Amino acid sequence: MKIRTGTIFDIKRFAVHDGPGIRTTIFFKGCPLNCWWCHNPESQNPDPETILHPNSGETELIGKSVNISELMDEIRKDIIFYDESGGGVTVSGGEPLMQPEFLVALLNQCTNENINTTIDTTGFSSLKTMKSMLGKLDLFLYDLKFIDDEKHQAYTGVSNKSILTNLKYLDSEKESVIIRIPIIPGVTDTKTNIKSLGTFISSSLQNINKVNILPYNRLGEGKYPRLNRPYRFANQLATPSDKELNRIKNELETYGLGVQIGG
Ligand code: SF4
Secondary structure: OOOOEEEEEEEEEEEOOOOOOOEEEEEEOOOOOOOOOOOOHHHOOOOOEEEEOOOOOOEEEEOEEEEHHHHHHHHHOOHHHHHHHOOEEEEEOOOHHHOHHHHHHHHHHHHHOOOEEEEEEOOOOOHHHHHOOOOOOOEEEEEOOOOOHHHHHHHHOOOOHHHHHHHHHHHHOOOOEEEEEEEOOOOOOOHHHHHHHHHHHHHHOOOOOEEEEEEOOOOOOOHHHHOOOOOOOOOOOOOOOHHHHHHHHHHHHOOOOEEEEOO
C-alpha cells in the first residue's frame, strides 16, 4: 500500500528563493545529515519534537503528520500566483528523499494538476530512490558541500559517496539541476575546496553547469539552545562579505560554470 501520510514541520507560502517564481515550500521533517552550520536544526529529527518558545519558556511541538489531500488544499490556495509568476511547489527540509513514497505521491498529484515542482535536496539517498524521482520534478536544487569525503564526514556526519553518484546519475539523465554550495567561512570556502568543486562539476558532469553560492548566516543559531543542543560554530563565524562571495564566484566561473550569488 502506498504511504500517503508524511511528517512536515512547516509550510511557507509566497517563497521567492526556493526555485522560479512564487512558490509554496513544504518542509519535510528528517535529515540524514547533521551539518555544523544547519540553520534548520528542528528539521533533522524525523519525528515531531518539542522546542522551547523564545520568550515564554513554554514548549511547542515541531512537526506534524499530514496527508496528501490536506497538503494539496494548502498548495491549491496559490495556484493563481504560480501561474502568473512561473512558480509552483518546492519540497524542502530536512530531506524530502527520506520519505520517498509520500514524496512521490505528492509529486504525482502536483503533476496531475499541472503544478510545477522543485526539490531542495542534499542528494543523500539510495540510487533507487533517486531513480524514482525521474520525470517527477521540474528542477533539482542540489546541495554540494565538499568533494573531499573526509571533510564531508567531519562536517555533515555522512559520506558524500551517494551524493556524488546521484548527481552524476541526474546529469546523465539530463535532468534540470542547479547546484547549491553553502559558503561557510574557513570551511567550504577554502581555495582547495572551491578548486575541487569547480573541477568536479566541470569535468565529471556533462550537462549541469549552473551553480548558486549561498552565504552562511547565523539565523538558526538561536534555535539550538531551544532544542537543548550545542551550536558547534557558536560565535566563530561571520557572514561572508560581498568581496569574498565575488572572489568565489569569479573562481568558479573560471571552470566555465554559470554562477549566481544567492538563489
Ligand atoms: S543538509 Fe540542510 S537540513 Fe540537513 S543538516 Fe545540513 S543544513 Fe541542516
